[in-house]
Amino acid sequence: MADLTNKQQQFYNTLIGYVRKHFRWPTYRELADRLGFSSENSVTQYYNTLVSKQFLKKDSQGNYTFTNPTDVWMARDEDRSTRSIPILGEITAGTMEEAIEADLGEITIGDFFPNASNVFGLRVKGDSMKDLGISTGDRVILSKKELRDGDVGAVMYNGETTLKRAHVRKSGVRLEPANPDHDDIIIEPGEFEEVRVLGKYLGHISEDGLVKASYN
Structure with a gap:
């Protein structure tokens, strides 16, 4: 894989940032506007x-995908430092007491996942894990x-992920779905070298919030 020039890296980073935020690819016009291109032809060239x-x-069909999905969903250090929940005071879990308001710091992603530097997310497409409550559009949290x-996890096999x-x-x-409508995927011993583990499932985020895996 060849190195990118500074401008090519900027274009690539813009793609990553957009997909992280919007969970879709930007239009050519959106990319041209963001990067200050006078023509959408420049987008095609990049x-x-x-x-x-x-x-x-x-x-x-002309659709683009990232060669390495972990480039997209691996949280950057500066992102982690800004994602926090404020702790606004104390509350008793015993007898009734007066509430104490104070600035007691923040809850960060590291409090949920102590090894946060090895944690990343992927957006789910499909229903093969629906019996675990994982649906299309949910974001699974994975550890490298x-x-x-x-264990439940994300793997790459023959250039495809699941x-x-x-x-x-x-x-x-044997890769087992959590949906009886889907078949197992069997990988023979001689094909082990073609399997790449992307990450172990730690939990997922749905419309109902965070769901953590039941195992460690």
Whole structure:
């Protein structure tokens, strides 16, 4: 993979920032306006360059995807430092007492996930894990860890990614969905080297808020 020039990196970072915020790709006009291009042709040229340098992929229908999804969903350090919940005082969990208002700091993502530097998120598309309460549009939280037998995680196999429960045996790996309408994915021992673990499932965020995994 070739290095990007400063302007190409700026274009790539703009794509990442937009998709993180809006969960969709920007239009050519939106990119041109954000980057100060006078023509949408410049956007096309940058897209072509990022494809040739293998930072993006383009399918037969002209749709782009990121070659490495973790580039997109890995939270940046400066993002983590600004995401917090203020602690506004104390409240008793025993007998009734007068509320005490004070600035007692903040709750950060590190309080939810102590190893936050190894944590990232991916947006879910599909219903194969619906029996775990994970639906299209939810954001799964993953840790860059190896998967143990029975763990749920995101894996890449044959260039494609999926979220499944992994059953690891000497006879192979079985990727099990949490939906009876979907079939298991069987990976034979000779194909292990083609499997890349993206992350272990820690929980997900839906319209109802944060749901943490039931295992450690």
